[in-house]
Amino acid sequence: MNEKHDYRIFSQLLIDLPAMNNANSSAPKVLVIFGTRPEAIKLFPVVRALSAQPALRTVTCVTAQHRQMLDQVLDIAEIRPDHDLDLMRADQSLDELTTRLLQGIGKTLDAVQPQRIIVQGDTATAMCGALAAYYRQIPVSHVEAGLRSYNIYHPWPEEVNRKIIGTIADQHFAPTETSAEALRSENIPENQISITGNTVIDALLVTAEKVGKDIALNPELTALLGRFADRKIIGVTSHRRENFGDGLNQISAALRNIAARDDVALIFPIHLNPNVRAVMNNALGGLDNVAMIEPLDYPNFVGLLGACHFMLTDSGGVQEEAPALGKPVLVMRNTTERPEGVEAGTAKLVGTDPDLIETEACRLLDEQDYYDSMARAHNPFGDGKSSERIADIVAASLTR
Ligand code: UD1
Numbered sequence: 001m002n003e004k005h006d007y008r009i010f011s012q013l014l015i016d017l018p019a020m021n022n023a024n025s026s027a028p029k030v031l032v033i034f035g036t037r038p039e040a041i042k043l044f045p046v047v048r049a050l051s052a053q054p055a056l057r058t059v060t061c062v063t064a065q066h067r068q069m070l071d072q073v074l075d076i077a078e079i080r081p082d083h084d085l086d087l088m089r090a091d092q093s094l095d096e097l098t099t100r101l102l103q104g105i106g107k108t109l110d111a112v113q114p115q116r117i118i119v120q121g122d123t124a125t126a127m128c129g130a131l132a133a134y135y136r137q138i139p140v141s142h143v144e145a146g147l148r149s150y151n152i153y154h155p156w157p158e159e160v161n162r163k164i165i166g167t168i169a170d171q172h173f174a175p176t177e178t179s180a181e182a183l184r185s186e187n188i189p190e191n192q193i194s195i196t197g198n199t200v201i202d203a204l205l206v207t208a209e210k211v212g213k214d215i216a217l218n219p220e221l222t223a224l225l226g227r228f229a230d231r232k233i234i235g236v237t238s239h240r241r242e243n244f245g246d247g248l249n250q251i252s253a254a255l256r257n258i259a260a261r262d263d264v265a266l267i268f269p270i271h272l273n274p275n276v277r278a279v280m281n282n283a284l285g286g287l288d289n290v291a292m293i294e295p296l297d298y299p300n301f302v303g304l305l306g307a308c309h310f311m312l313t314d315s316g317g318v319q320e321e322a323p324a325l326g327k328p329v330l331v332m333r334n335t336t337e338r339p340e341g342v343e344a345g346t347a348k349l350v351g352t353d354p355d356l357i358e359t360e361a362c363r364l365l366d367e368q369d370y371y372d373s374m375a376r377a378h379n380p381f382g383d384g385k386s387s388e389r390i391a392d393i394v395a396a397s398l399t400r
């Protein structure tokens with residue numbers, strides 16, 4: 001892993017978290033359940049906003065579906081979970097993971113007895129959190145509701161996870177009008193839908209403001225940015241389960257072809273999923289201008305987003321963050337549940353066909369007008385105040 005940083009300095013600068021559980025012991029309890037890196041990034045501002053609500057008690061439960069990648073965010077956000085189920089196993093299958101999650105979260109719900117739970121997004125943790133709460137008739141709030149690709153195998157299993165959560169939840173925090181409209185078309189009552197923006201923009205803005213000023217990038221990333229200063233840097237991430245096998249092989253072939261150019265460098269913080277690592281190490285190991293590094297903590301990843309020429313990714317969160325920083329994104333998927341970036345022209349779907357990925361990457365590298373048309377900072381996903389809106393709605397529903 002990267003050199004351990006002094007996270008106390010980061011967190012003082014970054015988060016300034018109000019005291020947790022800042023209400024009296026008879027106040028209603030809201031349990032925030034999360035387990036992976038993106039959920040933690042998108043929920044730390046929500047936990048912060050909830051903790052500032054005097055009429056609530058905020059309790060946190062991490063499933064640790066991810067371990068190291070979750071802990072990177074917990075450290076920086078200075079969240080010490082009240083419950084840590086420590087569920088991750090190496091190379092876990094979906095059915096094993098789901099079983100452990102359902103049982104572990106169920107026991108936690110029985111112990112905590114919250115008046116409401118909050119889940120985010122579309123992971124196995126979020127789906128099992130909603131289901132375990134439903135089995136106990138505890139109401140569910142869904143952060144980042146209404147994203148739909150309308151293809152249950154892309155992304156897989158996330159499209160079905162979020163539909164299950166959508167069926168159970170009675171508070172749907174839709175990031176955009178498009179996601180709200182998807183919920184309406186599924187007959188979710190209007191009074192259960194709130195367009196709040198996506199909390200990832202809250203996390204991004206508070207972090208980006210500090211990076212490079214109050215927070216220095218880590219020595220490894222700093223050295224790489226120096227070493228590649230005369231090249232165009234392409235930031236890369238890839239981890240989708242539906243791409244395992246042919247898809248990842250094709251992506252790795254495309255990256256190898258792009259790296260054959262002498263004017264580019266690829267910085268690729270590799271997801272800890274062993275299925276991703278094996279393929280990428282085989283295809284890209286030993287190339288001087290491809291830096292495969294350990295997952296970056298959030299401020300350093302935001303630093304990479306700021307420094308790169310563009311991003312090549314299959315990540316959901318990166319599709320939301322890059323446009324906010326004016327970075328073009330080539331999305332290595334056939335569909336997206338986040339059409340806003342594509343519609344605005346800052347993101348483009350390139351699938352996993354190696355020729356198309358390479359062609360589109362070369363257009364961004366070679367055609368300045370084309371690059372400029374995609375490199376416009378805009379924020380279709382939020383204004384940085386989503387978490388406060390969510391906390392206000394949750395508090396109002398529990399205290400009226
Ligand atoms: C999960 C989510 C996916 C989300 C992604 C974010 C599901 C089914 N998938 O996919 O929606 O986009 O997280 O990254 O919920 N591992 C580690 N350490 C870590 C994290 C992962 O070693 O900190 C390895 C383990 O071997 C683990 C494997 O990665 O078994 C897969 O983790 P898992 O959470 O099941 O799936 P992801 O592919 O990470």
Ligand code: UDP
Pocket residue numbers: 037038041200237239269270294295296297298301302314315316317318321
């Ligand atoms: N991210 C990070 N370090 C990395 C790669 C990504 O902090 O090395 C952040 C990124 O900024 C985004 C989130 O992790 O907020 C995306 O997570 P991931 O791609 O694992 O999941 P997805 O968004 O696809 O569910």
